[in-house]
Amino acid sequence: MNRQVELAVLGGGPAGIGAALAASQCNVNVIILDRGIAAGGQVYRPPTKPQNTGQLASAPDHVIGERLRKELALSSVTCLFDRKVWSVQRGFRIDAIGPTGQETWEAERLLVASGTTERVIPFPGWTLPGVMGLAATTLLLKSQRVLPGKRPIIAGSGPLLWAVANGIIDGGGTPVAVIDLADTRCWVSSLPALFSRPTDLLKGLGWAYKVRRKRVPVISGASVGKVSYEGTSLVVEVVKRNRDGTLRHAGQKIQHLSADALCIGHGLLPAVEVTQLLGADHVFDGKAGGWKPVIDDGQRTSIPGLFAAGDCTGITGAAAAHLEGQLGGLTVAREMGRVTHNSYRRRAQALRRHLLRASRAGSKMADLMMASGSLLDNIAGDTVVCRCEDVTYGEIQTALAAGATGLNQVKSWTRCGMGPCQGRVCGDTVATIASRHLGGRHVVGSWSPQVPLHPLPMEDVVGSFAYQDIAIPEPAPL
Amino acid sequence: MRQTSLAAWGCYSLSMNLRMDQSLIKEDAVAIDVDGNTIIARPGDSVAVALHAVGVSTLRHSPRSGAPRGIFCLMGSCQECLVMIDNKRRLACETIVRAGMSIRTGGQL
Numbered sequence: 001m002n003r004q005v006e007l008a009v010l011g012g013g014p015a016g017i018g019a020a021l022a023a024s025q026c027n028v029n030v031i032i033l034d035r036g037i038a039a040g041g042q043v044y045r046p047p048t049k050p051q052n053t054g055q056l057a058s059a060p061d062h063v064i065g066e067r068l069r070k071e072l073a074l075s076s077v078t079c080l081f082d083r084k085v086w087s088v089q090r091g092f093r094i095d096a097i098g099p100t101g102q103e104t105w106e107a108e109r110l111l112v113a114s115g116t117t118e119r120v121i122p123f124p125g126w127t128l129p130g131v132m133g134l135a136a137t138t139l140l141l142k143s144q145r146v147l148p149g150k151r152p153i154i155a156g157s158g159p160l161l162w163a164v165a166n167g168i169i170d171g172g173g174t175p176v177a178v179i180d181l182a183d184t185r186c187w188v189s190s191l192p193a194l195f196s197r198p199t200d201l202l203k204g205l206g207w208a209y210k211v212r213r214k215r216v217p218v219i220s221g222a223s224v225g226k227v228s229y230e231g232t233s234l235v236v237e238v239v240k241r242n243r244d245g246t247l248r249h250a251g252q253k254i255q256h257l258s259a260d261a262l263c264i265g266h267g268l269l270p271a272v273e274v275t276q277l278l279g280a281d282h283v284f285d286g287k288a289g290g291w292k293p294v295i296d297d298g299q300r301t302s303i304p305g306l307f308a309a310g311d312c313t314g315i316t317g318a319a320a321a322h323l324e325g326q327l328g329g330l331t332v333a334r335e336m337g338r339v340t341h342n343s344y345r346r347r348a349q350a351l352r353r354h355l356l357r358a359s360r361a362g363s364k365m366a367d368l369m370m371a372s373g374s375l376l377d378n379i380a381g382d383t384v385v386c387r388c389e390d391v392t393y394g395e396i397q398t399a400l401a402a403g404a405t406g407l408n409q410v411k412s413w414t415r416c417g418m419g420p421c422q423g424r425v426c427g428d429t430v431a432t433i434a435s436r437h438l439g440g441r442h443v444v445g446s447w448s449p450q451v452p453l454h455p456l457p458m459e460d461v462v463g464s465f466a467y468q469d470i471a472i473p474e475p476a477p478l
Numbered sequence: 479m480r481q482t483s484l485a486a487w488g489c490y491s492l493s494m495n496l497r498m499d500q501s502l503i504k505e506d507a508v509a510i511d512v513d514g515n516t517i518i519a520r521p522g523d524s525v526a527v528a529l530h531a532v533g534v535s536t537l538r539h540s541p542r543s544g545a546p547r548g549i550f551c552l553m554g555s556c557q558e559c560l561v562m563i564d565n566k567r568r569l570a571c572e573t574i575v576r577a578g579m580s581i582r583t584g585g586q587l
Contacts, residue, residue, distance in 0.1 A: 035554060035572075042553065048522035084554075117555055129535035129548025136552035144527045147496040171498040387550075388557065390542035420557040425550075455557065457566065 005031050005078075007332050008094055008107035010085060010274060013041020014318040015310025016113035017068045018325025019332070020077040026333030030076075031105065033083040033096055039072050040065045041115055042135060043318045045143045060203065061142070061318075068322075086452035086461075088274050092305065097460045109335070111299070111307040111328050112275055116268035116289070116315060117424050120156075121375045122393070124383050125227030126264075130234050134160045134265030141167035148173075149261030153236050155179035155224050156265040159365050162207035164263055165216060175216045176259045179238055181266070181375075183221030190364045200319075200361060223375060224264060225254065233258045239378070266375070267366065269428055270312045277449035278303055284441045287367055288314030290428055291446055297352065299328030307332060317362030323355040376432060385433075386426040388419020396430060400437040406445045407431055420455045423447045494533030510579045519575040526552060526559045526570035529583070537561050537570060539586045560587045 007023050009016045012034035024030045032039070038046050044065030072079060080098065087095040092110040096103050118135040120126065130149070134156055137148045147168060153176045154165050165178050195201060211218060225237035238255040268289055275293040276282060281302040282291045292314040299307045309328040310321035327348060334344040379385070381394035391414050399413045407430060410416055416430055417423030423430075427447055434444040508519045512529065519528035526549050529537070536546040537559050550558040552571045559570035562582040570581075 048520075118551060127540070127545055127547060129537070129546050132549055133551050136550060139552045140527065140530070144523070145498045146527055146531050147498065150496065384543075384545075387540070387547070390540050390545070420560070421555060425556050454554070 002093070002104045002106050005029055005105060005107050006336065007031075007109045007111060007329075008033060008092065008105055009111045009113060009329075010034075010088070010094075011041065011113035011115055011310070011312075012036065012039040012079065012081070013113060013115050013310060013321065014043060014068070015115070015312075015321040015325035015328075016041070016111070017072060018322040019111045019113060019307070019309055019329035020325075021071055021075055022326040022329030023332050024075050024077045024329075026330070026338040028329075028333050028336060028338055030329075031078045031080055031107075032072075033080050033085055033094065033105075035082070035084055037081050039069050039079060039081075041318075042139065044068060045139065047143055047145065060199070084454060084456065085274075086454055086456055088277060088453075090278055090303065090306075097456055101463050102461050109305045109307065109332050111309060111325075111332065112293075112312060113308070113310045113321070113325055113328075114271040114274055114312045115321075116311045117271050119266050119269050119289075119428050120264055120425070121266045121429055122379050122383050122385050122426075123224055123226055123375075124380050127384050127387055128227060128229065128234070130229075130260065131227060131262045131264065134158075134164055134263050135268075137164050137263040138167070141171060145171070147171050148263050149259065150174065151176050151259050152261035152263055153177050153179065153224075153234075153257060153259040154263050155181075155236075156263075156267075157181040158265070158267055159204055159207075160265060162204060162211065165211045166207045169210060169214050169216070175211075175214075176257050177217040177219055177238075178211060179219045179222050179224060179236075181221070181223050181241070183241075190367070219255075223378065224262070225378060226380075227262055230258070233260060234262055236262055241374075268311065268315050270314060272312060273422075273449055273453055275301060275306070275308055275312070276446065277451065277453070278306055280306060280308075282446075285314060286441075287363065288316075289366060290431075290441075298331035298334070298348065299324060300331065315362070315366035316359040317365060320355055320358040320362045323351050323358055327351045327355065376429070376436075385429055386414075386416040386419065386423075388421050388425075389415040389417075391416040391426075393433070396433055397437075400434055404434070406438070406443065407434060408445065408448055410434060411447065417447055422450060422454075494531075496531045496533070508575050508577050510575050510577070510581060512581045513583055521575070523575045524552075524571050525561065525563060525568075525573045525575055525579070525581060528575050529570065529581075534583065537583050539584060541586055544586060561585070562587075 006029040009020045009032045012032045020030045020032050040046055083096040083098045085096045092107045094105040118133045140146045151174050165175050168175050222238050222240045225239035227236050236257045270289050270292045272291050281294040283294050284291050293301045293308045295313050299309045301308050307328045309324040333339045379393045383393045384390050385393050395414050399410050404410045431444050435441045438444055509516050535548045537548050547558045550556045554572045561570050
């Protein structure tokens, strides 16, 4: 049986919580659907069990997360966790797999707060066990209280580098090095924007200070050339970058470091599967992470009744995401006539004012995370780009040289992006490679969205039954 | 796989321990079977975390080249941690440990 609701919010992170709370306070009947086991999303994800809290108890993210979870618990929002949404149709019909199997929801309005996917730009050896994303490492440290390794290397770009390095030091690990793609110049140039959020600035400076005090080597303006195993240790080749962003080539002194894990990430991408699936207008914005839905000043997309908020509309960080969510939830309430025009205008204006400040710092951080396309020069012909189907850089280039006209043709010619991750991991990289050949991301396009949104076992959809449970109709009379 | 006896529990654990908090109340321990070895996990652990904490890094082999793969995104997106759990293909990062669970790694899934 289909269950009806006025507003369905996809994603229980900062944006989804903001939207659900704002709408429910205006007496809108709201549900949140989320894959996790509690609200918070990735940034405010709670520890798996209370005794795991440890020194986290006083961490700002943890405090905010606990406060939001408490507010949700006191509200009239119905939180549905452990729900894997696998199909969304206009109108809106949502199909999800929950703890008791298949569920279908019908919602008058839908607000997508699906957050982000981490981007990791391929390099030789990136598929080896022991190499993992920075976001994955954050989850290990924050939510599970487990180290990625005892002597890991942390590499990539953006503030997550320093957050992870700190988490590892606090957890008793010894980072071998922090390899930062940005050099000091990049960080200094972003300082003015960061002053708009002094608490985040202080947090960042605190992280950097602790890393220096622990005498963890920081290699700035450098990147990982390749990784391989020597016995049981990972050997990481460190390549310095030139001032123009290109990597220094052979002949230069290349440093080798030995570690037991490599945590690496190159920024975040908006997760736009659902808004693309529903056919909303999208625009490519490299600074915001990639393709993002076009939204108005009330978080409406181009589809009536469909809203989007948070990092899935462009990376601006958790603080801005929460405000965007609140604005979206309020707009939903306004559309349904649950809040007066004047009250909406007053509250929306206040939210937009805060949002402007929060997103300024957030966007700058996102900008710092964005690695330049020159990192692709580092990929060798036989480097795997599509991890699911083991499609190499060389194969993708061959397809493009043979005349593939866009991302979807590369996919059908090479199987790149056709595996179980549905192109989430390689999509941005393949698009960047293709746009070099074809001239721009708009020309290249993006993968056609597909249902199911995630691979799922057939038995989860149809349930389990025995042969004799299948009703056999009476044969028609002769 | 290397094994060291964990006499206190009367079962085995792999040599590495990456947990920040080493203390574990015996009643809380969840024993799972991984390729014939007993591994001690904590309630609430995902299978991926329980395996990572004791040093099991290879979870499967890629279908085309047979290259070893391990945890990568830990949020159900990359599909790299696909293992056989009680004879079903499941993502290790999305499955919470349960006493007596049987896990097979290393398949070409």
